[in-house]
Amino acid sequence: MKTKYLILFILPFLFFSCSDWTETEKIDIEKEQPAILAQLRARDMKKWAEERNLQKQEDEDTKAYNERIAKMYDKYWENIRAYKKSNHPIVYGWFGGWSATEGIPKTQLASLPDSVDVVAIWGGTTPFEEGSAKWADLKYAQEVKGIRVVLCWQTGTAGLGLPGTVEGFNERHKDKNNLEKAKQYAIELTDFIKKHNFNGYDIDWEPHVGNHRGCGNLYFDCENESGEGTNSAAPAKIFIEEMAKNFGPKQTTDYNPRGTGTLFMFDGELDDMARRFPEHGEYFDYFVEQNYNRVSEQYSNYMPMIKDYDKSKHLFSDEFEKAGAKGGVCHQVNGLSCAEQKAHFVKRNGYGGWAAYHIELEQEANYKYTRKVIRILNPRDIYNNFLP
Structure with missing residues (x-):
C-alpha cells in the first residue's frame, strides 16, 4: 500500500522532468x-585534395607507364631498322591491290610482318598527294618498319x-623513235618514283609471255633503230642505263627516300638477260627468279653469264x-610447304632470299608462310642482336 502512494507521488516529477529533456533548443541559423x-x-576541400592527389598519382603512373612502353617500342623499331640494314637473306613480296584503305589490312603495307625487307607495288599506283592514306602508309612502312618499297x-x-x-x-x-622513247620513259618513270618517295623499280621482264612485239616497246628494237637487228635489246639497255642513274648500285645522284636507300631489281626471264644484255647485270641489286613450280633454280647455266x-x-x-x-604451288615434302622448302634451299646454299607473288593475299592467315620463311632464313640466333 505504501508502494502505491510512493509511485503516485513520483509520477508528476517524472512528467515534469521529461518535458524539460525534450524541449528543443533554439539555434540562431544566421x-x-x-x-x-x-x-x-x-x-x-580536404576530400577533394585527397582525390586530386590520388588522380595525380594515377595520371603520373599512367604517364610513366606509357612513356616506358613508348621507349620499348622505339627501341624495338630501331632494332628492326638496324636488322634491315644488316647482311642477311631478304624477304621480298609483290604487293597487289595497294590502296591503304582503313579497316582492310590486306591493302596496307603496315600490316606486313615487321621483318619483311622489300615490297613491290605490283601493277603500279595512281598518283597520290602528301597527307593521303597511301602517303601515310608508305611513310610508316619506310620510316618505322624500314621496308623499302x-x-x-x-x-x-x-x-x-x-x-x-x-x-x-x-x-x-x-x-x-623507239630508242628515244625508251630513254624518255625512264626519265618520266624516275620522276614519278621520286615524286612519291618510292625506293626504286623492279623490272618484270617477260618478252615471251603474251604479245609484246610492237613498236615503242622495250623488249625488242622492232624498228632496228640501233642497227643491231630487230631482236636487239637496245631499248632495254637505254632504259636500264637511264634508270640506274637514280636507283641501284650504280646510282650517281643523292636520291635517298626517307633515309632508306634505293633499289634496282630484275625479275622474270633471267635467261633472256644472260643471252642478250648480260653486261647490264651490274646495274641491279637483286635478280628474282620466278621458279614457282620448283624448289631449285632453273637458270643455273645462265646466271654466271650475267655481269656482277x-x-x-x-x-x-x-x-x-x-x-x-598451302604455301606455294609445288608439292609438299616431309610436311614442308613449297615456301619452306625454298627457304631451306636458299639458306643452305647461300642465296639472297625469297619472294612471294601477291604476298598481300596471305594477310588473312596472318602471313603464316611468310613468317615461317622469315624464321628459316633468319632464325633468332642470327638476329638476336637486333631484336629485344
Missing part, C-alpha cells in the same frame, strides 16, 4: 551558418604505268595468288 559552412567547406610491272611497253596511259605517252612523244652476278643477289619465289593457302 549566426551559426558561416561556421557550419566553413566546416563543410574544409571537409570537402619499289614499283613493278611487266616492263615491255614505253609509257606503261605512267599517268595518261601508253596512248598518252605515245602522243606526247610521237616524234621520237652473285648468289647473294639471287632470290627464289613462290606464287601466292593461286596457292597461298
Whole structure:
C-alpha cells in the first residue's frame, strides 16, 4: 500500500522532468551558418585534395607507364631498322591491290610482318598527294618498319604505268623513235618514283609471255633503230642505263627516300638477260627468279653469264595468288610447304632470299608462310642482336 502512494507521488516529477529533456533548443541559423559552412567547406576541400592527389598519382603512373612502353617500342623499331640494314637473306613480296584503305589490312603495307625487307607495288599506283592514306602508309612502312618499297610491272611497253596511259605517252612523244622513247620513259618513270618517295623499280621482264612485239616497246628494237637487228635489246639497255642513274648500285645522284636507300631489281626471264644484255647485270641489286613450280633454280647455266652476278643477289619465289593457302604451288615434302622448302634451299646454299607473288593475299592467315620463311632464313640466333 505504501508502494502505491510512493509511485503516485513520483509520477508528476517524472512528467515534469521529461518535458524539460525534450524541449528543443533554439539555434540562431544566421549566426551559426558561416561556421557550419566553413566546416563543410574544409571537409570537402580536404576530400577533394585527397582525390586530386590520388588522380595525380594515377595520371603520373599512367604517364610513366606509357612513356616506358613508348621507349620499348622505339627501341624495338630501331632494332628492326638496324636488322634491315644488316647482311642477311631478304624477304621480298609483290604487293597487289595497294590502296591503304582503313579497316582492310590486306591493302596496307603496315600490316606486313615487321621483318619483311622489300615490297613491290605490283601493277603500279595512281598518283597520290602528301597527307593521303597511301602517303601515310608508305611513310610508316619506310620510316618505322624500314621496308623499302619499289614499283613493278611487266616492263615491255614505253609509257606503261605512267599517268595518261601508253596512248598518252605515245602522243606526247610521237616524234621520237623507239630508242628515244625508251630513254624518255625512264626519265618520266624516275620522276614519278621520286615524286612519291618510292625506293626504286623492279623490272618484270617477260618478252615471251603474251604479245609484246610492237613498236615503242622495250623488249625488242622492232624498228632496228640501233642497227643491231630487230631482236636487239637496245631499248632495254637505254632504259636500264637511264634508270640506274637514280636507283641501284650504280646510282650517281643523292636520291635517298626517307633515309632508306634505293633499289634496282630484275625479275622474270633471267635467261633472256644472260643471252642478250648480260653486261647490264651490274646495274641491279637483286635478280628474282620466278621458279614457282620448283624448289631449285632453273637458270643455273645462265646466271654466271650475267655481269656482277652473285648468289647473294639471287632470290627464289613462290606464287601466292593461286596457292597461298598451302604455301606455294609445288608439292609438299616431309610436311614442308613449297615456301619452306625454298627457304631451306636458299639458306643452305647461300642465296639472297625469297619472294612471294601477291604476298598481300596471305594477310588473312596472318602471313603464316611468310613468317615461317622469315624464321628459316633468319632464325633468332642470327638476329638476336637486333631484336629485344
